[in-house]
Amino acid sequence: MSENNNISKSKLHGLWALTNRELKKWYKAPTVFILTLIQPVIWLGLLGNALNIGSLFSSSSFTPPTLTPPLTPTQAMQLGQYFQGLQNEIMGSTFGTTSYISFMAVGMIAFTALFTTMFSGMSVVWDRRLGFLNKALSTPVSRAVIILSKVLSATLRSMFQAAIILIIAVPLGFQFGAAFTPINILGVFAFLFLICLGLSSMFIAINIRSTRIETPMAVMNLLNLPLTFASSAFFPIERMPEWLQAVATVNPLSYTMNGMRQLLINPTINYSDLALQYAYVGIFAAVLTTIGIVLSWRFLNK
Amino acid sequence: MSEYSIKAEGLTKVFNGSLVAVDHIDFSVKNGEIFGFLGPNGAGKTTTINMLITVLKPTEGKASILGYDIAKQNNEVRYSIGVVPQEYTADEDLTGYENILLCADLYGISRKISTKRAADLLKLVELTAFKDKKVQTFSGGMRRRLELACGLINRPKVLFLDEPTLGLDVQTRAATWNYIKMLKKEFGMTLFMTTHYLEEADALCDRIAIIDHGKIIVVGTPTELKDSLGGDIITVAIKKDVDITGLVEKLEHVKEVKKENGSYMIKSENGEVTAPLIIEALRKEGHVVTRLSLTKPTLNEVYLQYTGKSMRDAEESGDSLHAKRMMMARRRH
Numbered sequence: 001m002s003e004n005n006n007i008s009k010s011k012l013h014g015l016w017a018l019t020n021r022e023l024k025k026w027y028k029a030p031t032v033f034i035l036t037l038i039q040p041v042i043w044l045g046l047l048g049n050a051l052n053i054g055s056l057f058s059s060s061s062f063t064p065p066t067l068t069p070p071l072t073p074t075q076a077m078q079l080g081q082y083f084q085g086l087q088n089e090i091m092g093s094t095f096g097t098t099s100y101i102s103f104m105a106v107g108m109i110a111f112t113a114l115f116t117t118m119f120s121g122m123s124v125v126w127d128r129r130l131g132f133l134n135k136a137l138s139t140p141v142s143r144a145v146i147i148l149s150k151v152l153s154a155t156l157r158s159m160f161q162a163a164i165i166l167i168i169a170v171p172l173g174f175q176f177g178a179a180f181t182p183i184n185i186l187g188v189f190a191f192l193f194l195i196c197l198g199l200s201s202m203f204i205a206i207n208i209r210s211t212r213i214e215t216p217m218a219v220m221n222l223l224n225l226p227l228t229f230a231s232s233a234f235f236p237i238e239r240m241p242e243w244l245q246a247v248a249t250v251n252p253l254s255y256t257m258n259g260m261r262q263l264l265i266n267p268t269i270n271y272s273d274l275a276l277q278y279a280y281v282g283i284f285a286a287v288l289t290t291i292g293i294v295l296s297w298r299f300l301n302k
Numbered sequence: 303m304s305e306y307s308i309k310a311e312g313l314t315k316v317f318n319g320s321l322v323a324v325d326h327i328d329f330s331v332k333n334g335e336i337f338g339f340l341g342p343n344g345a346g347k348t349t350t351i352n353m354l355i356t357v358l359k360p361t362e363g364k365a366s367i368l369g370y371d372i373a374k375q376n377n378e379v380r381y382s383i384g385v386v387p388q389e390y391t392a393d394e395d396l397t398g399y400e401n402i403l404l405c406a407d408l409y410g411i412s413r414k415i416s417t418k419r420a421a422d423l424l425k426l427v428e429l430t431a432f433k434d435k436k437v438q439t440f441s442g443g444m445r446r447r448l449e450l451a452c453g454l455i456n457r458p459k460v461l462f463l464d465e466p467t468l469g470l471d472v473q474t475r476a477a478t479w480n481y482i483k484m485l486k487k488e489f490g491m492t493l494f495m496t497t498h499y500l501e502e503a504d505a506l507c508d509r510i511a512i513i514d515h516g517k518i519i520v521v522g523t524p525t526e527l528k529d530s531l532g533g534d535i536i537t538v539a540i541k542k543d544v545d546i547t548g549l550v551e552k553l554e555h556v557k558e559v560k561k562e563n564g565s566y567m568i569k570s571e572n573g574e575v576t577a578p579l580i581i582e583a584l585r586k587e588g589h590v591v592t593r594l595s596l597t598k599p600t601l602n603e604v605y606l607q608y609t610g611k612s613m614r615d616a617e618e619s620g621d622s623l624h625a626k627r628m629m630m631a632r633r634r635h
Contacts, residue, residue: 010410017407025395131389135452138355139408140380302359 014141018149019156022120026157036157040165043108044172048101094236097177097265105169106264107233109188110257112165113158113196114227120154121203122216129211143300147293150204155196162192166264177265184263191263191281195256198285201292208296232257252284304369306330307460307492308337308354312363315349323349325516326363331494331509336486338507339496340601342609346516347496348388351464354494355385367460381409384458388465390445391452392437398424398448399433405452416455423451427481443474450481461485463495467502475502482506500601510601512608519608527604532557534573538580539565539593549587553579565593573598 027033071079088098095103127133136146166174166185207216230247231254237245248254259277262269308331315324324346331337339347352358354365356376364371370378392401399420406416424430427447437445446466453461466482467475483506485491497503503510504524511521520527533555540546547559550568555576558569570576573596581591 013410014408017404021393021396021404024400025393029395131387131391132393134352134357134389135385135387135391136408137357138380138383138385139405139456140377140410141408 011142012145014139015145015149015152018136018141018146019153022123022150022153023156036161037164040108040112040161041168043111044101044105044165044169048104048108048169048172092267094239096236096261096267097175099173099175099265101169101173102175102265103261104234105165105172105174106260107231107257108169109162109165109192109260110195110231110253111228111233112161113192113256114199114224114253116158116161117154117196117200118203118220118224120150120157120200121207122213122220124150124204124207125210125213125216128208129213137300143297144293146300147201147204147208147296151197151200151289151292154200155193158196159189159192162188175265178267179262179269180264187263188260191256191259191278194278194281194285195252198252198281198288201289205292205295208299227251227253252281255280255284305332307333307335308365308367308494310350310354310363310365313350313353313360313365314362315346315353315358316361322516324353327513327516327518329511329518329521331492333492334486334490335508336482336493336495336506338503338510339494339513340498340500340503340510340605341496341513345513345609347513348464349516350513351462351494351496355383355462356380381456382459384453384456384461386449386453386461386463386466388468390442390449392440392445392448394438395436397434397436398429398440398444401437401448402451402455405455409456411456419455419457420451423454426454427451443470443477446470446474446478447481450478454485458491460492460494463493465496465498467497467499479506500605504601512605514609524601527601528599529571531599531603531607532569533571534569534576534599535597536568536570536573536577536580537565537593537595537597538568538584538591540584541590541592544589546584546587546589549583550580553583555579 025032026036091098091100097103124133127136133146137143203216203220206219210216226247230244231251232248233253237248237254240248255277259274259281262274262277308329310327310329312326312328313324314322314326316322327346327350329337339350341347349358353360354367354372356372356379359373364373366372367379368382370382372379392398393404396404402420402423403413403416406420411419421430424433427450429444429447429451432440432444437448440448450466453463463482467478470478479502482493482495486493495507507524509521509523510527512519512527520530522530538550543564545561546566547561550556550559550566553576555570555572556568557571560567568576568580577594577596581594584591
């Protein structure tokens with residue numbers, strides 16, 4: 001009673017079905033969906049403003065010093081402007097923008113990508129425990145497709161969330177750099193695509209062997225903090241202590257963030273740096289995706 | 303085509319280089335047959351199924367399904383089999399209908415055909431009214447039926463059922479038996495099932511294999527297996543205290559007579575026929591029969607005879623143990 005004539009024998013069949021399964025869990029569950037939108041608002045609104053280094057020495061909080069002879073109002077104003085300029089210069093040379101919230105918003109985008117890929121890596125444990133993985137393995141769907149669908153769904157989610165963060169950041173004071181054109185958004189998504197590909201492949205390869213959720217949780221916690229803080233998420237690498245710099249300069253998240261900052265908030269774009277950043281993130285993605293898929297493949301073909 | 307749907311020769315699975323889960327088993331399943339795989343926990347039932355459905359690779363030996371080698375032609379095998387796993391694998395966040403379509407997509411079935419098949423299958427398992435409800439809201443029986451529908455989406459010639467009635471109530475179990483019988487009758491499907499319930503194996507299976515410690519101990523029809531125990535047991539008591547062993551032993555069909563606590567245990571084939579003969583022979587000699595009972599062996603006796611009576615606390619694989627715990631947890635809701 002089998003009729004195989006209407007069956008697609010393409011190697012990639014089922015990819016969209018499995019990816020969409022992951023995405024549906026997210027966009028069809030209102031609570032989860034709303035929380036993923038609220039999370040960046042909290043990060044930006046709370047942390048972005050609390051850590052707003054720029055406001056520490058803004059001209060509005062500037063009280064002219066009492067000098068003898070006393071300053072004339074014009075001189076006081078000039079002095080105020082001088083400090084404002086000094087602040088902008090310091091901010092600009094340190095963060096590449098005069099607005100700290102813009103600097104951090106870009107960090108937040110990469111940060112969200114890290115978290116989304118982490119959780120999607122953990123979902124493979126559930127698939128195993130609940131028997132879905134075995135079920136899928138008994139169908140003609142390719143093993144690579146099973147893994148790729150996880151990678152792809154995490155990537156699509158991260159890109160969507162990145163767009164939301166950017167939209168939310170604008171009313172919170174996000175300032176695009178002088179070099180920004182709408183085309184650059186595509187460049188940002190290219191960065192996100194690459195980093196998510198690499199990160200989620202890595203997390204899936206870490207998790208695919210475990211049958212308990214506790215082990216991956218511990219591993220994720222261990223990886224999460226160094227990946228975040230030893231990166232340029234909150235602070236530029238050049239101002240870090242040397243040992244931290246060593247970690248941060250190999251961290252692919254730093255390259256992603258710096259590249260995205262060039263495209264979004266910096267006054268000028270250094271194209272040779274940008275090429276280096278794309279190359280670094282691209283190689284990271286290629287290597288980890290290959291390793292991740294090979295490891296998972298070998299495990300699934302036990 | 304060969305008369306066998308499934309053939310296994312020396313099929314073996316060794317985990318981590320030392321744990322022998324399945325040890326050189328040979329068996330074959332005829333076309334259109336319901337084949338039952340029985341055995342204690344940890345005997346190797348699920349490992350065998352996982353090898354046959356191409357989820358695990360055999361360490362040694364080979365097996366074929368519809369002539370396709372499970373290791374070398376695994377993709378052909380996958381297209382021609384259906385699997386109804388022990389666990390509830392349907393996605394809780396999706397509706398029943400979405401779950402069936404997802405299964406169809408895994409087989410690369412075009413949407414045009416899968417929507418039609420999904421509608422037919424939902425009707426078959428009586429879930430049409432609930433098709434747009436999230437699986438979260440389904441009862442255990444409904445989920446089981448949904449798994450069955452998913453397993454049939456590619457119109458398999460061979461269907462694998464791993465503990466299909468585990469944890470179901472009496473009504474749902476009866477309904478599941480009917481589905482299984484119908485699949486065999488209407489579609490001539492070959493079914494391979496594992497079960498713990500002996501009355502289920504007795505009622506459904508054409509042939510049964512009992513597996514223990516990774517080895518197949520015995521294969522046969524339920525009747526053959528029961529007969530292999532030496533037939534029915536007739537217990538007789540008479541008024542006077544005289545030995546009638548010699549008298550009864552001479553009768554047709556009687557195999558063994560034992561005196562126990564003042565009554566006689568008589569092993570015999572065709573107990574229904576032998577019992578009146580015994581009464582008659584005793585009466586002719588002037589004995590008065592005070593009590594007589596006839597016990598037919600069930601698969602329970604067969605099973606215990608072959609696997610022993612000790613309880614099994616064999617280590618289960620982490621996966622299945624977790625799945626079971628999850629199922630228990632869910633059932634409590």
